[in-house]
Amino acid sequence: MNGQTNRAIVMGGSVAGLWTARVLADHFDEVLLLERDSLPDGPETRSGVPQARQYHIMLLRGLQILDDLFPGLRDELIAEGAIPFDIIQDTAVRSRNRWLPQFPSGKVLLSCSRLLLEAGLRRRLRTFDNVRFVENVEVVGLETEAQITRIAGVHVKHLRDGAQPAGSTETLSADFVVDALGRRSPTPEWLTGLGYDAPEVSVVDSFLGYVTRRYRRPENFQASWRMMLIGATPPDDPRGGLIFPEENGVWTVMLAGVNKDYPPTDEAGFDEFARSLGPEFYAAVQATEPISKAYGYRGTDSRRHHYEKLTRWPDRLVVLGDAFCGFNPIYGQGMTVSALSALALGEEIQKAGGNLDGVGQRCLAKFSAITDGAWLLATSSDLEWPGTEGERKGDGLADRFASWYVSQLVGATFYDRTLRLAFVDVTQLVKPATSLFAPGLMLRVFRHAWGPKPRVT
Ligand SMILES: Cc1cc2nc3c(=O)[nH]c(=O)nc-3n(C[C@H](O)[C@H](O)[C@H](O)COP(=O)(O)OP(=O)(O)OC[C@H]3O[C@@H](n4cnc5c(N)ncnc54)[C@H](O)[C@@H]3O)c2cc1C
Numbered sequence: 517m518n519g520q521t522n523r524a525i526v527m528g529g530s531v532a533g534l535w536t537a538r539v540l541a542d543h544f545d546e547v548l549l550l551e552r553d554s555l556p557d558g559p560e561t562r563s564g565v566p567q568a569r570q571y572h573i574m575l576l577r578g579l580q581i582l583d584d585l586f587p588g589l590r591d592e593l594i595a596e597g598a599i600p601f602d603i604i605q606d607t608a609v610r611s612r613n614r615w616l617p618q619f620p621s622g623k624v625l626l627s628c629s630r631l632l633l634e635a636g637l638r639r640r641l642r643t644f645d646n647v648r649f650v651e652n653v654e655v656v657g658l659e660t661e662a663q664i665t666r667i668a669g670v671h672v673k674h675l676r677d678g679a680q681p682a683g684s685t686e687t688l689s690a691d692f693v694v695d696a697l698g699r700r701s702p703t704p705e706w707l708t709g710l711g712y713d714a715p716e717v718s719v720v721d722s723f724l725g726y727v728t729r730r731y732r733r734p735e736n737f738q739a740s741w742r743m744m745l746i747g748a749t750p751p752d753d754p755r756g757g758l759i760f761p762e763e764n765g766v767w768t769v770m771l772a773g774v775n776k777d778y779p780p781t782d783e784a785g786f787d788e789f790a791r792s793l794g795p796e797f798y799a800a801v802q803a804t805e806p807i808s809k810a811y812g813y814r815g816t817d818s819r820r821h822h823y824e825k826l827t828r829w830p831d832r833l834v835v836l837g838d839a840f841c842g843f844n845p846i847y848g849q850g851m852t853v854s855a856l857s858a859l860a861l862g863e864e865i866q867k868a869g870g871n872l873d874g875v876g877q878r879c880l881a882k883f884s885a886i887t888d889g890a891w892l893l894a895t896s897s898d899l900e901w902p903g904t905e906g907e908r909k910g911d912g913l914a915d916r917f918a919s920w921y922v923s924q925l926v927g928a929t930f931y932d933r934t935l936r937l938a939f940v941d942v943t944q945l946v947k948p949a950t951s952l953f954a955p956g957l958m959l960r961v962f963r964h965a966w967g968p969k970p971r972v973t
Pocket residue numbers: 527528529530531532533550551552553563564565567570571572573574575653654655656696697698699726813836837838839845846847848849850851852854
């Protein structure tokens with residue numbers, strides 16, 4: 517930038533950090549990606565991302581960004597065993613206790629483990645000459661300039677013997693610092709330690725629990741689907757599940773329960789829960805053999821830090837990914853929202869024309885706007901459960917109309933392909949929720965709500 521050597525630091529080497537480092541590589545001479553763990557070359561688990569064992573899907577918008585930032589990576593993942601599938605044609609979905617019709621939509625997702633995906637992102641990022649992975653370091657604080665109005669770097673502790681002995685600390689200077697440290701990011705405490713306010717936090721918790729177990733995909737399995745999704749139905753049916761193919765001939769079976777109806781991880785309990793999801797789901801699970809134990813996960817609340825509301829903010833710092841907003845994972849939004857935020861950061865840096873002061877605060881406002889749509893989708897669904905804790909929607913006329921309208925629209929997706937495709941675009945974060953209120957779609961919804969009995973269109 518402007519012919520000077522300058523450096524950005526990204527704290528956290530998981531998916532949000534990887535997207536961000538890729539974007540910053542276009543704007544900085546050097547990008548340091550700081551990570552507490554050793555980052556494996558291949559698709560292996562590590563302690564910093566315990567959720568990576570659970571089922572993960574990248575939404576359509578996330579895949580589009582993947583194609584832009586890492587051209588060819590999708591094909592590499594497919595060569596490694598990821599399975600492309602049409603989100604409507606290849607997915608058997610039971611929702612509100614009815615099966616949705618399957619038809620070709622042209623909207624193709626990729627079915628693979630989160631481990632394979634993240635390993636692919638890392639592999640491609642390692643080919644960038646100006647990106648340096650600094651592993652086994654824990655970020656322990658922020659370095660500021662004397663007036664404490666600008667972040668100037670970070671303090672790290674070395675966790676293993678290397679260029680520096682284990683236990684030693686070091687300050688790394690930077691022109692710009694990004695927090696991609698995930699849900700437990702210490703930035704709120706670091707800010708208060710520097711004399712700034714901590715952000716307000718909004719939490720919506722439907723008390724969802726996950727259990728994921730891997731099975732061998734049955735040989736010669738014949739079905740009209742590649743993925744089966746059983747949706748929970750508020751307010752009385754809190755159970756859902758998923759069968760999802762991954763690389764290496766694996767089927768991931770995921771069980772989920774809302775309202776503290778947590779799926780068990782023991783053999784008999786897992787089996788009983790799977791059976792309760794209906795004969796089609798249970799028969800598929802019964803057709804195969806488990807190849808892993810069942811891994812549980814709780815702590816799935818949607819948790820949003822309102823950094824954008826802080827009036828005082830140190831320059832040259834920004835927060836994104838789960839550290840900004842962690843979503844209830846059932847909606848599969850986290851990786852895609854962090855990709856959208858990384859893109860917005862790149863655009864803001866580009867616009868700044870070399871002056872990085874103010875970029876961080878402007879980005880926080882942008883990230884908040886990006887988060888709004890996904891937050892609304894996740895929390896409005898979760899708040900349909902009576903046991904969900906969190907701020908309820910307003911009960912003004914507009915809110916009540918929006919909630920009635922979306923419920924009618926979802927009901928109509930069972931027989932109206934146009935509405936189904938429009939709804940998929942919104943849940944896949946390709947289009948904003950406001951697109952559902954386009955006049956043509958509203959007419960269809962009203963016709964379904966008040967008109968004669970529908971036929972499939
Ligand atoms: C059960 C579950 C299922 C999910 N399913 C989906 C899905 O289907 N689709 C989807 O898009 N998203 C899903 N998500 C969300 C997704 O996992 C995250 O959005 C995604 O990992 C991006 O998060 P992140 O990079 O911001 O933080 P994290 O993934 O939490 O990573 C934080 C990184 O920072 C490192 N770190 C932490 N502290 C320090 C420190 N002090 N110093 C150095 N390094 C540090 C950690 O080791 C880790 O590598 C799911 C989440 C859960 C919990």
